[in-house]
Each structure stands twice: as C-alpha cells, then as structure tokens.
Amino acid sequence: MNITVLGSGTIGQSWCALFLAAGHRVVAYDPNPNMQQQILDAIARAQSTLDALGYPGSGCSECLEFTTDAREAVKGSRFIQENAPEDLSLKHALYQEIETALDSDAVLLSSTSGLTLGELQDGLTNPSRLVIAHPFNPPHLIPLVEVLGNDLTRSGLVPEVLGFYESLGKVPIELKKSVPGHVANRLQAVLWQEVLHLAKEGVASLPDIDKAIANGPGLRWAVYGPNQLFSLAAGDQGLLGFIQHLGPSFENWWSSAGQVTFDDDTQRLIEQQYVDVNGLDTEEMKRRRDQIICQILSMKKAT
C-alpha cells in the first residue's frame, strides 16, 4: 500500500526506511527539496539494521517518491505519518493545507512527542481521523509506538492503528489518556531525576550510575517490564506477594527520592563528572548502541 510521510527530518527519514522495508510504497514530503537526498542516505544507513531485523524490502529506494507538494503527497494514501517540527502553528498550517486533499478514509498519524492530541485536533475541520502515534527514536529500530485517540476520534480507529503498526512488526501500546510526555519519556525522566539526585548527593558519580544501570537493572528492562520482573522475583507469590515482602522498602526509597531542576548546580555537576564520549566518538557509540539493540531484538524473537 501507499504510505505518506510528512516532514523528513530524522524521525521522518527513519519512518520512510521502515515503511519501505515492510514492503510498502512511500511518498515523502518535505518543503525543502534537499531532503530527498537525506532520506536516501538515511535509508541506506538503516538497511543493515532492517535486514538484520528480518524485513523483506529494506533499501528499496525505487519504492520511494519525494515531493515538496504536501497535497500531492497525501493523495491515495490510507496512512499518513506526520513528523513536522514540534510547533503547533506549523502543524496546523500543514493540516489545513492537506485536509481537503486527503482520501475519505485517510488516517493522520502524528509522531508528536510534546504536543497534545487536543491541541492538534484544533487544526482540523474533521479531527476524527487524527491519532497520535509517537515512536521511540529511531523508529525503524525501536519497536515501541505510543498510540492515543480520544472522544473525538472515530470509533474503531485506534484498534485499526494498533493493527497497522503491528503489521509493520512494531509493538504499539494504547494510551487511554493524554499526559505530557506520553509514557516512555516520562519513565525516562523519573529515572534520570533520581540519577541526578544521587550524583548531587555524592552517592555515586554520573558515569558510575550509568555503569550500574547498564550492568544491572537495565539488562532486565530489555527483557521484561518492572511489573513482570518483580512478579518473577516473587516466584509463585506473584506481584502482590512481592509487595507484601518488599513494599515497605520501596515506600522508604520513594520517600527519600529526590527532586532536581537543571539549575546551575546540576549543570556544573554534569560539566565536572560527565565525559561525553568515553574516548569513543559519538557516531561509533551510536552505531554500537543500535547494533546491540538490533541483536537483542533478534534474540528476543528467537528465545
């Protein structure tokens, strides 16, 4: 089928690579004609990952069409993944431009991380076809997609959208309520807050806390979520048994968890303790990160 990608920054480029790899035709739109080459480069870079993940058509760049005309881009597409900059007026202008060119059954999927569904809906005459579908970067690699509709959303559309992403090999979850940051970014945030708090308190250095996570609980979080892990830790007692046993400890740790802001103290701490690249260059570390994640995903499928 035809899928449209609106906005061809890093997120849009990664979606292009994924949709193509899953065997679809992609029409990519960007107001900047130079983005065509960048999309092609991104598709080439993503190819080995998508091959390793078992996608059939990765790198099929002849299935990609590029246009600087947003109305042309959406014609004939059922699913339209919108990745315009995180600026409400820009997104509204784009919605207004395309709305009358959309197919009658077209579904508009916004990758927004920071804007709310209600705000986005204000930019459409018919908001019932709009759903937030927030990926986790990079979308062609990380399975999670956070999907949110609300009362204005056409009945049955959210399950359809969940099915669409499942058909692409993603793991969508349904958000039932709008909340700043959706779920995954909020969870990253609370974890980081306590990391910064512990470093500020002098309990351990930022690099050592990074080591603790990647050599401790992080290894488990790649396999299961916390509820499942704590339930397993309690064996036949299950999660309620775990709480019976360890609930008071958790409540104690919660009561002494810290709150921080990015004030001068925090920024100084980061300057003093954090060496950004640990002797490797950024691109090399990103490559390693994505290569290991790709292997973890393959192993999880096989195990």
Next chain:
Amino acid sequence: MNITVLGSGTIGQSWCALFLAAGHRVVAYDPNPNMQQQILDAIARAQSTLDALGYPGSGCSECLEFTTDAREAVKGSRFIQENAPEDLSLKHALYQEIETALDSDAVLLSSTSGLTLGELQDGLTNPSRLVIAHPFNPPHLIPLVEVLGNDLTRSGLVPEVLGFYESLGKVPIELKKSVPGHVANRLQAVLWQEVLHLAKEGVASLPDIDKAIANGPGLRWAVYGPNQLFSLAAGDQGLLGFIQHLGPSFENWWSSAGQVTFDDDTQRLIEQQYVDVNGLDTEEMKRRRDQIICQILSMKKAT
C-alpha cells in the same frame, strides 16, 4: 584462592557458583546442613550460564567444601562474602562468632541490600575490614556489584575490593555515601513508582507499560546509562546541549510525576490489571530472562 560464602540462600548459592566458575576454592557455611545439596543443585543450574559467559571452571563442585561451622568456614580465606538473612541481630551474632577466627588480612563483604554499613559495623570489634558489596540478583549473572566503605574502613580496602570483583568479571561501582537501597534498587523504585502512577491515572495498563519499557527505553538501558544515552541523542552538543534543548520538557514531566503507596487502591489495581505469568510458567520466564541477559552480556563484550 579460598573464598568463604556465609549463608547459603539463593544469593549465597549464586555467589558460590560464580566463585567456583572463576577458578577459586569455596568454603560455604550454613547452619542448616540440608543447604549443601541446594548449593550443589544451584551450581548445576548456573553452569550453562557461566559457561556461556566464558568462565573457565563452572560446575567444579569438587572445589566446594560445605560446613555448618562458621568459624571453620572463614579460616584461611582472604575474602568472605556474607549473605546471612537481612536481620541485624542475626548478622551481628554471626560476626561475633567468626571475628576471632578470621585471618588477619581477611575482608568481610556483606551482600546486604537493606541494612546500613554503620549498623553492620556495630557488630564487629574491628570494623575496618567490613565493606558492603551488594550484588544484583542473580549474582553469578548480573555484573553489577555496589561497593561501600566509610571512614572506619581500612584505607585502601575499597579499591582492593573493587579489584577483587573486577577479577571475577563483575562490574563493581563505588558508593561514596550510605543511602537506603544503595543505587540500583532506588532507581528501580522511582521507575516503578511512575509506572504505578500512570496506571492509576488510567494512562495505560500495567502490562502495556511493561511492554513499553521492554520494547522502548529498556532496550537502550541494557547498552548504556541515561547520561550516556541522552548525550548521544544530542550528538556533538553533548549532555549540556541536550539539557539546553529538552531540559524544560523534563522539568515539566518531573513536576507532574506521581507519588503512590501500596494502599488498597494500588493493590486492587494490580489484582485487576496484572496477570502474573502471561500464560507462561514462572520458571520458564525466569529461564528466558536469564538466557537473554546472558546473550546480551556476550554481545556487549563482542561489540
């Protein structure tokens, strides 16, 4: 060398398997003579994991000696890993029993997760040889060991202990200050608190949040810690550049993060939403968890 393991519950058993696999002789103590067979069973169960991790001597059960005499157990050992139940009076009684039988250079390493170093030191005439060395379960698999000394600790001992665990292939980090729950458990706690908060608020179900973690940020946390990951996300801007750009969003998410307790509401939520085993049995899921973690560790070494 000889290593003593005091207390042969699940943590002690796992330490035995690790120390043996690393090529050491182990003397295990437990007041209950039936634990000898349980240790042997645990060693057998850990063997394939330790083989896969590349340890030379896994399963060498003839290098294990078992005794119900704690004073006998510590004689001739430089390193003594103590895993008695998390009960201060029990640990103090054990310390009192063994202290006069310790070699002059013996180092006492407590696996405690919940007691403080100060509390433990009160049970020794000579507290300078005691260090907390808290593993992450199971110790033979998860690399992290949290190491804590304080002003009473013999100068130079903490670096020696860090070196000891490194020689065993572990990843020790130094805690510079005592705090309830050390580092890793506190980080697990804050993450779980926001998971429970989001589920209580009706944003997503507990199983869906588990899916979000294990298919989203959890995949990254197995590779690097949050500081490194956010730094990579900012490319050449580094971690301070990341804050420049996304700090306000994080501060917004922090301000709306929730606090929960294990009250009736939370317990009801868990009962309603959480199916403990997802159709698989607990042992099978634990086996899968550990097998995947073992493969992740091998990959990280190779990549």
